[in-house]
Amino acid sequence: MRSEVFRFFADLVTKNSGIEIKPEKTYLLESRLKELARARGLRDVEDLYQEASRKLTPQLRDEIIDAMTTNETYFFRDQHPFEALRKVVIPELKKLRQKEKTLKIWSAASSTGQEAYSIAMLIHEYFPELLSWRISILGTDISQEALKKAQQGAYSQIEVNRGLPVTFLVKYFKQNGARWVVNEKVRRLVTFRKMNLLDPFPPGFGPFDLVLCRYVLIYFSSDVKKKVLEKIAKVMKPKGYLFLGATENPLGLPKGFVRKVIGRTVCYQWQG
Ligand SMILES: C[S@@+](CC[C@H](N)C(=O)[O-])C[C@H]1O[C@@H](n2cnc3c(N)ncnc32)[C@H](O)[C@@H]1O
Structure with missing residues (x-):
């Protein structure tokens, strides 16, 4: 070339x-x-x-x-962050948001949707009492193709074999020919929307109790990464959590984020 x-x-x-x-x-x-x-x-x-x-x-x-774009993703990617969500983060948020009974979750760079659906399944499985709350899981990505697939919520056998426990497959998917389709009760918690992390966030966006921004900042320069993290800080709810990819360094993370170690997971809590 x-x-x-x-x-x-x-x-x-x-x-x-x-x-x-x-x-x-x-x-x-x-x-x-x-x-x-x-x-x-x-x-x-x-x-x-x-x-x-x-x-x-x-x-x-x-x-x-x-x-x-590189759309590599899979269900319950890295596993341990989802353990941290189950054991510490969601129980804590549940206590903190007891009054408003609302949880807003954002899977920034959601690719083909596995991350957003993993959280929805985790809530169904371990926190059924939250299903009477206003729970929203928003998945956003720049890739129209990835979003289309996320919205369809239909995955191949190979894709469901990656990271998804068989019990979850049986419970939260229905088979349609060669595809496994996320069932209605999981899907109800999740919406997807096209969004470029470089663009200004739309008015009224957030604030979020939990943001997962995993394996996307690695593709950016340190300058762009810093700018995106600054924008994310502005849409965090007090005491809300930010998860980055397991191998990603937090360089450029604004000061109000406090590092937390939960088992093998490092995440960041917004203290504002
Ligand atoms: C490797 S995937 C990560 C998916 C998921 N977060 C995970 O950890 O499994 C990276 C995603 O970032 C998206 N992406 C890249 N640049 C972006 C941008 N400027 N705004 C929004 N999404 C972007 C890509 O389209 C791709 O789907």
Whole structure:
């Protein structure tokens, strides 16, 4: 790929999504965009470049960004954060929010929805008393394709084999041909919406009792990461919790977050 072509696409993606693409990832950019080019009836990435540099419609821009997102996720990813939620965080929030009986949860960068549905199942399984509360789990992502799948809540056998206990599969899914579909009572707690973490958050967004922003900040520069964390701080409810990915460092985390260690999980509580 010509360096000019690489620069054009890498800059476009970074500017619009925060995702950084280093020159050593040229092969990744090329293989993902080749697929997009073919899907649009073009010969190769060079043709896609000609088209995009001539006239970049919002739809083509979004398709290029979508192609460059990594949507890797699975049910109960890393397990131990969900233990921390079950043993400490949700019981604590339950006590704190006893009066208002409302819990607002945000899966920021929810990809194909497994994280948001995992929390909904966890509530059904271990906190059925909360089902009479106003519980909302919002999943947001920049990728239209990932969101479409999240909204459908339909997963392959391979996808449900990753991280989901068999008892949960039997209890919270129904089989539809080769797919496993999240059942209505789990789905009722969850909604999905397209949202770019780089954009200003919409008015009235939050405040949240629990935010999971896992395995997305790793794709951003430290500057962008800091800005996103500052915006998240503004939509936290007092004493609300933030979870990052297990291997992610909290550099750029605003001061009001207090580090908590719960078993093998490190999370951050908002003290404002
Ligand atoms: C690796 S997945 C993580 C999914 C889930 N949070 C987890 O931990 O399993 C990263 C997700 O971040 C999304 N993403 C990347 N840049 C984004 C942005 N600027 N705004 C919102 N979502 C973004 C991608 O589309 C992708 O679905």
